[in-house]
Amino acid sequence: MARVLVVDDDHTVREVVVSYLRAHQHDVVEAVDGESALSAMREEPADLVVLDLMLPGIDGIEVCRRLRTISDVPVIMLTALGEETDRVAGLEVGADDYVTKPFSPRELALRVDSVLRRTVTPPAPRRLVDGDLVVDEAAHTAHRGGVALALTAREFDLLRFLLANPGTAYSRDDLLRQVWGWSVGDHSTVTVHVRRLREKIERDPTRPTRLSTVWGVGYRWEATDE
Template sequence: MSRLARVLVVDDDLTVREVVVSYLKVAGHEVHEAADGEDALRAVRQYRFDVVVLDLMLPGVDGFEVCRRLRAMGGVPVIMLTALGDETHRVDGLEAGADDYVTKPFSPRELVLRVAALIRRAGERSAPAHGVVTDGDLSIDAERHRATLAGTPLNLTGREYDLLQFLVAHPDIAYSRDDLLQEVWGWSFGDQSTVTVHVRRLREKVEREPQSPTRLVTVWGVGYRWVPAS
């Protein structure tokens, strides 16, 4: 069981909001609502949320921009709601910093489970931990949940940090995208493009030349492998 949380649901469709809010409240969470991007940003400035459920297609400030601003304000996990089959929007949402997404029309029960998974992951990251792992000029401080490269803090989302920590802890092992979805995301199934986007974002932050990676490398026909520093 995940701990209960404060969740912000952002959607301009009243019917969708009512359904999502109802299911989350039944699960025991404290739920707040916002009908557009500006309302969402005001709510986040006023309260501390454990998860934000965010529709992409919002009037005024859209979901992409809201997600980018949320990332600049802190590390609150974001689940994006996207249109079924619209892969471009799903990828763009992940690029903007979303941790997860659910496609419309969706199962409210699945969404509640996705919220629970993000809360559980956040709890694992905040649990007491000790020690600093170093790999060349890369340093991962588990207690502070922080990574630095050559002494400079890396601005990582929660998922990016989880992915980096997992790979560095398991060097020289080739993992498929399905393996990483299960080990890092905790999903038994899902869209592999989620992993692809997060790997690309992580490379942009830890590789000197992201287009020619030497640390987080592709293993053709398999997936990805972390190459430790010599």
């Protein structure tokens, strides 16, 4: 059983989401705005946060940004806007997934289960090394040159997958499916996380040598001799 914090000022939406998540055997707590959500996380941290983008007072983007300063808890963003810029904004501040309103409560519950499987279930011990880059799957940590990298859960999954499969070109659809388990999804999800990952692992993110672009295909991990 995982502890899930649901943050939405719409009582009806909250009621439906909470009902479905409890049916999936999760311990669910609720918050009606950003301030109460942040307080709840400080008092008793959740394993995952379902966070509405449009909140009174502090909006969901700012709540996610503040959460990232105190926790790496997975965040699924809810948005009624459906615009790519809003989805990207959520990903930029560290959201792990998003669902656009109106949505199927069953789909949201399945997304929650999927994210929790990736981030809560302990992985089999494995240590991946490429030059000065070291990924410890069991500890869920990544280091470059001995310095710990601050990665979101989704960034870590992407790095781990690519590092374990060097030299193979993957399309954005491949990465959505094989890294995050999505049968469908927005390609901007991959694009944003590739860019964010490059900023953390490349000497010059504008001229990547590790996570390269394969034009017309997608991306490929280039093993390094560093």
